[in-house]
Amino acid sequence: MSRRSGSALRGAILMAVSAALLLVWILPVLLSVLTSFKDEKEVLAYPPTVVFEATLKNYVAVLAGPSSIVPNLTSSLIIALATTILSIVIAVPAAYAIARLRLPGRQPLGFYVLATQLVPPIGLIIPYFLILNGIGWMDSYKGLVLIYITFSLPFAIWLMVSYFEDIPREMEEAALLDRASRWQAFWYVVLPQARGAIAVTVIFVFLNAWNEFLFAVILGGATVKPVTVAMYNYINTEQTQWAQLCAAALIAMLPVIVLGIVAQKHIVKGLTAGAVKGSGRR
Amino acid sequence: MVAPGLLVLVATTTFPLLYLLWQSLQNINLAMPGMDRYIGVGNYVRMWEDSRFWGALSYTGIYTGVTVVLQLVIGLGMAMLVLRIPRAQWAFRVAAILPLVLAPVVVGLFWRTLMLTPDFGIVDYASRSLGLGSHNWLGDPELARFSVIAIHTWQWTPFVFLYMLAALAALPEDLYEAAKIDRANAFRRFMHITLPLIRPAIVVVVILRMTVALAAFAAIYAATGGGPGTATEIVNLYAYRVSFAELSLGYGAAVAVVLLAITLAVAAVLFRIRRAT
Numbered sequence: 137m138s139r140r141s142g143s144a145l146r147g148a149i150l151m152a153v154s155a156a157l158l159l160v161w162i163l164p165v166l167l168s169v170l171t172s173f174k175d176e177k178e179v180l181a182y183p184p185t186v187v188f189e190a191t192l193k194n195y196v197a198v199l200a201g202p203s204s205i206v207p208n209l210t211s212s213l214i215i216a217l218a219t220t221i222l223s224i225v226i227a228v229p230a231a232y233a234i235a236r237l238r239l240p241g242r243q244p245l246g247f248y249v250l251a252t253q254l255v256p257p258i259g260l261i262i263p264y265f266l267i268l269n270g271i272g273w274m275d276s277y278k279g280l281v282l283i284y285i286t287f288s289l290p291f292a293i294w295l296m297v298s299y300f301e302d303i304p305r306e307m308e309e310a311a312l313l314d315r316a317s318r319w320q321a322f323w324y325v326v327l328p329q330a331r332g333a334i335a336v337t338v339i340f341v342f343l344n345a346w347n348e349f350l351f352a353v354i355l356g357g358a359t360v361k362p363v364t365v366a367m368y369n370y371i372n373t374e375q376t377q378w379a380q381l382c383a384a385a386l387i388a389m390l391p392v393i394v395l396g397i398v399a400q401k402h403i404v405k406g407l408t409a410g411a412v413k414g415s416g417r418r
Numbered sequence: 419m420v421a422p423g424l425l426v427l428v429a430t431t432t433f434p435l436l437y438l439l440w441q442s443l444q445n446i447n448l449a450m451p452g453m454d455r456y457i458g459v460g461n462y463v464r465m466w467e468d469s470r471f472w473g474a475l476s477y478t479g480i481y482t483g484v485t486v487v488l489q490l491v492i493g494l495g496m497a498m499l500v501l502r503i504p505r506a507q508w509a510f511r512v513a514a515i516l517p518l519v520l521a522p523v524v525v526g527l528f529w530r531t532l533m534l535t536p537d538f539g540i541v542d543y544a545s546r547s548l549g550l551g552s553h554n555w556l557g558d559p560e561l562a563r564f565s566v567i568a569i570h571t572w573q574w575t576p577f578v579f580l581y582m583l584a585a586l587a588a589l590p591e592d593l594y595e596a597a598k599i600d601r602a603n604a605f606r607r608f609m610h611i612t613l614p615l616i617r618p619a620i621v622v623v624v625i626l627r628m629t630v631a632l633a634a635f636a637a638i639y640a641a642t643g644g645g646p647g648t649a650t651e652i653v654n655l656y657a658y659r660v661s662f663a664e665l666s667l668g669y670g671a672a673v674a675v676v677l678l679a680i681t682l683a684v685a686a687v688l689f690r691i692r693r694a695t
Contacts, residue, residue, distance in 0.1 A: 154499055154506065161513045161576060164528040165520075167540060171532060180538055230423025239420065252431045254685050256633045258657045259674040262667060263434035263441060286431045293423060318419070347521035349636040354662060364523050364636075371527070378531050385524045396519035403515060404580045 172382035179378045194383035198370075205384050208366035212388075214277055215352075215362060216345040219284040223292045223341050228334060231296030232322055236305075246297075253290035257350050260286055268355060275357030283351050288341045295340065295406065299333030300326070339399045340406040343392050363388040435678070441671035448665035461672035470648055471673065474656035481567060481652050482631040488571045489627055490620065493578025498608075500579075501586055511583075514576035522573065526640025529569045530556060534641075556642050559649035566638050566650045570631065578623050585619035586612070618692075625688040632681050653677045 171179055173190040198205050233239065234246060264283050273279035303326065311321040327334075352362045367388070370381035396403060445457045465471050500510045517525070533541045534555035546552050555565045589612065597607050635654050638644065644655040651659070657677060661670025 150499065150503060151506075154496075154503060154510070157496055157499075158509060158513050160572070162516055163540065164525070164533055164572075165516055167532040168528055182537060182543075184538070184540065184543055226423045226426055229419040233420035237419070245420070245424070249427065251682060251685075252427055254629050254681055255431060255435065256654060256674070256677050256681055257635065258654050258661075259438055259678045260431065260434055262657075262661055262671045262674055263437040265661075266441070266446075266667070267434065267437070282430060285426065286434075289423065289427060289430070322419070343519060347519075347523075349521060349523040349639075350658075364521050367523060367527055367640075376531060381527065381531065385527065389520055389524055392519045392521070393516065396515040397512065400511065400515060403518065404577070404584060 168382040168386055171379055172386055174379050176377060176379050194379045195387070198380050198384040198387065203369045205363055205366050205369070205387065208361050208363040209388070211277075211356075211360050212346055212362040212364070215280050215284065215360070216342050218277065218281045219288050219345040220338055220342045222281065222285060223288040224334065224338060227289055227292035227296055227337070228327075228330070229322065231293045232300055232326060234293070235297045235300035236308075237318075249290050249293050253287070253294065255286070257287070261351060261354055264351075265354060274355060275359045277360055279355055280352060280360060280362075283355060284345050284348060287348075288345055291344065292337050292341050295337045296330075296333065298405070299330060299337075303329050336399055336402045336406060339395050339402075343395055346392055438671050438678075439675060441668055442675045444668045444671075446666075446668035446671075448667060454668075457668075461669045464669060465672055465676065470651075471653075471656065473648060474651045474653045477563065477650070478632070478652040478654075480563075481570070481634070482628055484567050485570045485574070485631050486624060486627045488567070489575045489578045490623060492571070493575045493623075494582045494616075494620075496575075496579045497582035497586055498612075500583065507583075511580070514580050517573045517576050520573070522634070522636035523640045525569060525573050526637035529565075529572075529637075530641045534565060557646055559646050562642050562646060562649050566641055569637050569641055570634060573637065574627065574630065578627070581619065581623055582616070585616045589615055621688070621692045625685065625692065628684055628688065629681065632677070632684070653680075 170186065172194055173192070174185075174188055174194075175191055178185060178188050197203075234242065234249070239245065260283060264279075268274050268276075268279045268282075273282070307329070308321040308325045311325045312318070316324070346362075347364060348362070349364045352360075352365050356362060356365055363384075367381065367385060370377040370384060399406065442461055443456060443458055444454055445460065446454045496510070500507055520528075531539070533539045536542050536552050536554050536557075539555070541555065542552050553561055556562045593611050594607060597611055602610070633654065634652065635658070638650055638652065638655055639658075642650045644651040644659055648656075653673060654677065657670050657673040660673060661667050
């Protein structure tokens with residue numbers, strides 16, 4: 137009897153602790169959702185209110201007001217899409233070659249790609265600042281896409297290498313025996329099998345490009361101002377417009393939250409980007 | 419097939435890094451254009467004598483070490499907890515996505531406003547309600563150092579949680595049955611069965627988390643900007659402030675070179691450890 141009540145108590149504590157931990161994870165987002173529907177005066181009420189008269193005016197303001205984030209969303213979309221397309225087109229064949237071909241120096245090659253992925257962004261922003269200034273590419277899409285390639289390309293290569301290593305070789309080997317060229321085998325046999333892997337890679341490359349901030353804040357400007365930088369429209373030295381900031385941030389983060397949930401099962405692999413398999417084996 | 423990718427990588431990363439190395443040997447100040455000149459290791463000598471650099475370096479060590487340990491302990495603890503409540507697992511899996519996909523700059527801004535603002539933030543409200551009083555979480559130097567560590571830990575612990583959940587779920591059930599029959603208690607089961615089995619997973623997590631912590635920038639930038647004063651200045655932020663606030667690009671480049679060397683050295687050591695396990 138006492139044992140059973142003991143385990144019931146343990147179960148209750150277990151549930152309480154896990155509920156509290158769950159709350160901590162969602163709290164900032166929960167608060168931002170609440171705040172985004174508040175009047176700016178309501179925001180600074182003490183104690184914080186949970187029940188209040190909801191208003192949509194913050195959303196209207198950040199979408200249609202004078203400091204609308206729509207142009208910034210467009211900028212983010214252009215940069216993220218261009219970065220994703222370029223990275224994937226270059227990364228997929230490269231990853232296939234690293235995973236399959238008996239290239240001379242395959243091991244150092246793998247390490248080189250991995251090392252480029254580890255480069256701290258601050259080490260790239262300083263030379264890029266001077267280079268882009270020199271060639272007049274500051275505050276331009278091509279400039280930002282160029283520097284975004286530095287983190288998205290090695291990431292995409294590594295992620296794709298780990299997927300290619302999981303695809304069995306039999307079918308392409310049969311194709312090669314039938315005198316298909318490497319490119320033919322790659323195009324007609326391997327790529328169709330790698331569709332899912334490419335989709336996942338696309339999602340994560342896009343997500344990382346969308347969320348980037350450091351490169352954008354320094355190399356962007358009035359013309360090219362991604363949405364992460366535009367968050368600062370609602371913050372100035374005199375005051376922070378909390379409610380508008382929250383509405384803008386939630387709109388800006390909606391695409392990545394949706395993508396994250398869509399790619400839920402792959403998120404660990406996406407964030408690990410091949411470091412788990414590839415590098416250790418070779 | 420690999421050539422285009424390799425060429426692009428060399429052109430976009432290796433070449434700029436060589437240029438960075440060259441810049442670090444120059445005196446480049448954007449406030450004084452036309453005064454650029456080669457000064458050899460001058461910037462490195464200056465760094466050696468720069469107490470602000472050493473301060474940033476030591477805080478980088480604390481920031482990296484503490485956030486990685488916290489993420490590992492909390493993430494592993496939560497994974498073991500959630501493994502025991504299979505019916506609620508989906509809620510944790512979904513909730514874990516949220517911090518992970520948010521842009522770090524948004525995370526920093528949310529914490530700076532909604533969570534930590536004195537009087538209005540929820541953390542301050544909780545602290546007052548518990549009778550611990552109101553605090554200037556990001557304005558007090560000592561407290562700010564803890565706050566930015568808490569922010570980083572909040573954002574990235576879900577990753578460790580998800581990773582460990584997968585690692586733990588893959589462990590063989592029968593080992594535990596045998597241990598139970600042998601009356602090994604929970605602590606002993608953890609120390610002698612679980613821990614050795616998930617060691618490779620722990621090493622991978624530590625490698626990944628360290629490299630991410632060493633490259634952290636946007637969340638601190640948004641929350642404190644490195645301040646108050648230089649309290650939350652990790653090397654990354656120091657290099658940024660030197661280069662783009664003080665416009666001393668040559669010196670900033672030298673600081674960035676040192677950070678680059680540290681990151682690659684740490685990664686190399688960890689990968690060596692990983693091969694040994």
